[in-house]
Amino acid sequence: MLYYGFDFCPAFWDWLIQKNDEQAVYKELTDGNDDLSTWAKLYKNNFFLSLDSETVSQFPVVSNWAMSQDYQQAAINQFLSVGDYYLVCHALGNQMTMVTHERPINSKKKIKIPNACQGLGVEFTNPFEMLRSQKANFVLGAI
Numbered sequence: 001m002l003y004y005g006f007d008f009c010p011a012f013w014d015w016l017i018q019k020n021d022e023q024a025v026y027k028e029l030t031d032g033n034d035d036l037s038t039w040a041k042l043y044k045n046n047f048f049l050s051l052d053s054e055t056v057s058q059f060p061v062v063s064n065w066a067m068s069q070d071y072q073q074a075a076i077n078q079f080l081s082v083g084d085y086y087l088v089c090h091a092l093g094n095q096m097t098m099v100t101h102e103r104p105i106n107s108k109k110k111i112k113i114p115n116a117c118q119g120l121g122v123e124f125t126n127p128f129e130m131l132r133s134q135k136a137n138f139v140l141g142a143i
Contacts, residue, residue, distance in 0.1 A: 005035075011138040054093035055086070062089050065119055072108050079111035088116045091124075098124040 030040045062085060066076050079085055091098045104114040117124040125133070 009138065051086075052090075052093070055090040056093075058089040058093040062092065062116065062120065065116070066111060069111075069119065070108055071111055075108065075110050079116070084111075084113050084116070088113060088120065088122065091117070091122045092120055096122075097130075098122055099127055099130045100124060101126060 030037050063080060066079055066085075071079075087098065090096065098113055098117050100113045102112045102114055104118060105112050114124050116122070
């Protein structure tokens with residue numbers, strides 16, 4: 001919520017709803033007790049997509065990739081149990097670009113989204129480049 005706080009950038013969240021065509025991980029977002037959790041619960045039926053066959057077909061591909069790398073078992077277990085795994089499967093299965101603030105790291109202790117994307121041939125970008133490429137325009141209204 002650092003860059004897109006509900007208190008000062010509500011247009012970003014409205015824009016996400018309007019442009020939604022990617023799966024997000026509802027449970028992971030709603031486990032908390034914060035503004036993002038409240039927002040996710042509010043838009044559950046309008047924003048979050050169900051698993052599709054393209055995503056499910058990538059489960060073994062992404063799992064096998066993670067297990068074939070030189071990550072610690074704890075890192076693999078963690079990756080396969082959180083939303084990042086499903087998001088990578090969705091992006092791979094639906095030929096989508098992953099959007100993340102994460103950067104690739106050289107660590108055996110954690111599988112980051114960009115590392116999985118690089119290993120699986122999934123395009124990825126950061127939110128700022130995504131907003132530019134989509135020509136998002138958040139204009140300050142009259143004060």
